[in-house]
Amino acid sequence: MxxxxxxxxxxxxxxxxxxxxxxxxxxxxxxxxxxxxxxxxxxxxxxxxxxxxxxxxxxxxxxxxxxxxxxxxxxxxxxxxxxxxxxxxxxxxxxxxxxxxxxxxxxxxxxxxxxxxxxxxxxxxxxxxxxxWNRNYLPALIQANQKVSSGEIGKLLSLHCDFYFSKDAGPPIGSRKPNDPPIEWLDRQLEAHSDGSDGGVGTEAMGELEVEGIYPLAYIQMLTGGAKVNRVFARTKSHFHQAHFDNNVDDLATVTLEIEGGITGSLSIGRIGAASHPDIGEIKLHIIGTEGSVVISEARPEVSIHYRDQPMAEFKNQRIADQNNYLLAENFARSIDGTEKPILDCIEARDICATVSAAIESSKEGKPVNVDNRKK
Amino acid sequence: MTRLAFQLSSYQEEFLIAASWIDEIKVVSIDENPDAIVTDNTDIKSNEKSVLLFGSLPIEGKSLITPALPKRFSPEVIALRESLDAGNLGELGLLRMHLWNQKKSDRVQEMVHAIDLALWFFGANPEYIHGAASAEKEVKCSLIHLGFKCGGMALLDFTNSLPTGDNYESLSLIGSKGAAYSDDHRNRNLFFSGGAPGAKCPDIRMNFIGPMLKDFTQKIQTGADLESNSKSYNTAFNIFSEVRQKYYFK
Missing domain, CATH: 3.40.50.720 (NAD(P)-binding Rossmann-like Domain)
Incomplete structure (x- = not known):
């Protein structure tokens, strides 16, 4: 620091x-x-x-x-x-x-x-x-990055991110009655503002891969030292929420990543519903190198707090020492000073966008798709 | 009562202990005309007896040999399966597994059993099969990605990179109404003896034996279809072979 x-x-x-x-x-x-x-x-x-x-x-x-x-x-x-x-x-x-x-x-x-x-x-x-904006400065991510960049686990061979947000997104799938109109995306997002689950707010319906996929893919981008994803194979589904189903976007997805330098990776991501986890969600990294392996829980460190009459929606485990927002702002200041590169710049985010687009295409076509990375 | 004979080159003691806890099983020697045999020897002369083959690749054409599917009977899998069957998780959308073993482990068996587990949970064969692999020195990492007709998906991550010691397993089921997580990360206890602490799970590695033997003896007693295991195993093995052939697993 x-x-x-x-x-x-x-x-x-x-x-x-x-x-x-x-x-x-x-x-x-x-x-x-x-x-x-x-x-x-x-x-x-x-x-x-x-x-x-x-x-x-x-x-x-x-x-x-x-x-x-x-x-x-x-x-x-x-x-x-x-x-x-x-x-x-x-x-x-x-x-x-x-x-x-x-x-x-x-x-x-x-x-x-x-x-x-x-x-x-x-x-x-x-x-x-x-x-x-990203989550690469969360304490567990800093720890993971130190382990990988120090060379302690040898050459990176494979990394996997499980990224499940246990947020709801309106009525569950199958709840729409035969004569009910489909849910308007914007209406649903406006309604979601009160509980902060409106990450995809706007008129353009966006699936979980498009809205949140940048977070885990930015982890992978950082941990591989900026290696590009060359090819993907993906499956996607509207599995939980009527709004996603009605607007033909995913709320559950899995992606196989073929990354530069012979690295394999994968991502499983979903907006799995508030009932499916006691906190914000199960988010983990599994990293394999030639000399060692790492399992990281993104939520750690955290404390558990339980008490009588605790509201159902209150997280029982609370993250602590999370300085991600401050460190991002610090990184932005330093990047303006010219002393530090943005931890996720627009070229990297653009290639993440290309990875997500390729994954969605792969899921539709049922076969692997090359990622249209920006030419150097 | 089912009279079982055990002939195993490893874990014989653990199997005998587990069998001793099950009322319906009487352990006999192989010369005492057992009802069935539990072994890891593919060449065993079964004399028309049913054989539960553990830890070895089954030989095609030997119809009385039933491959063991031990992963279906591990305590965590039983708990997850019960929750899914009870409808608590809703419709299964995703099965995610990380399975890390040591360099000398039998990768083929591990991967085939994991694929079987995915198919068993979804109750279907996959429509889409994909894989990826990376390797350097003796470390191999493989990924199997399955898509099912219902839209469900399975993503299985394997490596043989771990040094001598414990394996690592993580299994998550993501359903439309709920999710279930089982992983060795969560279940580790800390042991301090200087330096960084050791993190170890309570040892339940062999706890699958009892439920697996119970299932086998029940099938024998009721005359149930013993070939279903062989079919399941062969389906999983064929998927593994397809992925290996297409995606250059080494």
Missing amino acids: KCTDRKKKPFKVGVLSVVKHDYLPRAIAAHPRFSLSFVSDDISRPEWTHERNQKFADEFQIPYIKDIAAAIKDNQIDAVAVSPEAERHCELAIIAAEAGLHIVVDKPLSTNTHKCDKLIDAVNENGVSCLI
Whole structure:
């Protein structure tokens, strides 16, 4: 760990939409090297987005400007925190990059590699930094990375991630009556905001692989030292939730990964329902090297707390010493300083997007699919 | 009462102890005209007796030889199966298994039995079969990926990379209504004797023997279809062979 350089003047940050979870702009606001200047979004956005943006702006006592171009032009800012609907992440990040602003953007970057490529070009042309939100600084991930990068387990041969979020997503599959209309994706996501399970908020329906797959794939990306996934084979299914079934997106998926350097990997991922785990979910890494192997539980360290009249929905095991958000913000500050690379940059996130797209295609076709990685 | 003879080159003692705990079994020697034989010797002369073959590759055409499917009878699998059968987990969507063994382990047997377990839990043969492998020096890592007609999937990770000592197993069932997790990670206790502590599971490795013998003797007593094990084993073995051939398992 390194000290935060408190002598440097804080970077001024504009928040470009905060309609999903607000953990990202909150993390930036909580870090001493950043200060929030405004929240902005386009006036043409639907009313519910304005309500959420205004609420966040009010809490932080900063203006809400319903014109992104004007907000950027009229305020001297260094960077933006981008947290709109999932399908707009790339679009707003591109606007910022073209304005010469550093970017921290929520995950997933996009479901479309062409949009990612446009962002990468804008980032390169304008010499700005771009960090995509991830969980690579969780204590267990830091431990796993130290074990692998130190060479202690020898050459990496195989790694596997089990990534199950025990979140609900509306009514269970099979609950829709014959004459009921299919569930509208956006309606369901708006409803899910209250319990924070609206990771795929927007009009574009996204499956679990598209919304959350970036987390485990970013683990694999980090632990392999940036090795590319060359080919995938996948199975996907709408198994739990009516909203996923009605919108033809997965909530359960398995992916075989063939990775550069002769590494094999796999991912099993699902939004398995709140009843299926006492906490946020079973999340594990299994890593095999030529000289040793590692089993890591992403949740550790944690404490267990049980008491009479405990609310059913309260996690019985609580994660502790989780500094992921602070360390991501620190990494963003250092990447703006030019002293550190973003722990997950837009090129890496773009190739993760390509891996996810290939997995979805593989599942539809029932055969392995090559990953369309960005050409070097 | 079923009169069983045991002729095993390893674990004979453990089998005899387990048999002694089961009322329906009387242990006899191979010369005492047993009702059936439990062995790991594929060349055994069965004299028309049923044979439960443990830990060896069955020979085709010997119809009275029933391959043992020990993984179906391990305590964790029994608990998971009961929960699934009771409907607590809903429809099975995913079976995930990590199976790590030592360099000298019988990889083929381990993988075939794990595939059998996946097929047994789903109650179906897979529509899609895929695999991947990586290897260096003596360390081999293999992955088998199955897709079932119901949309369910199984992902099985194997390695023989562990040094001498314990194996590691993890089995998860993800169903539409619930999930069940069994893994050696969760079940380890710590032992301190200087330096980093050792982490060990209570030793229940051989606890499958009792339920497996009980199942075998019940089948003999009721005249149940002993060939179903052979069919299951052969199906799993054929899937393993297909994956090995297609995906370059070494």
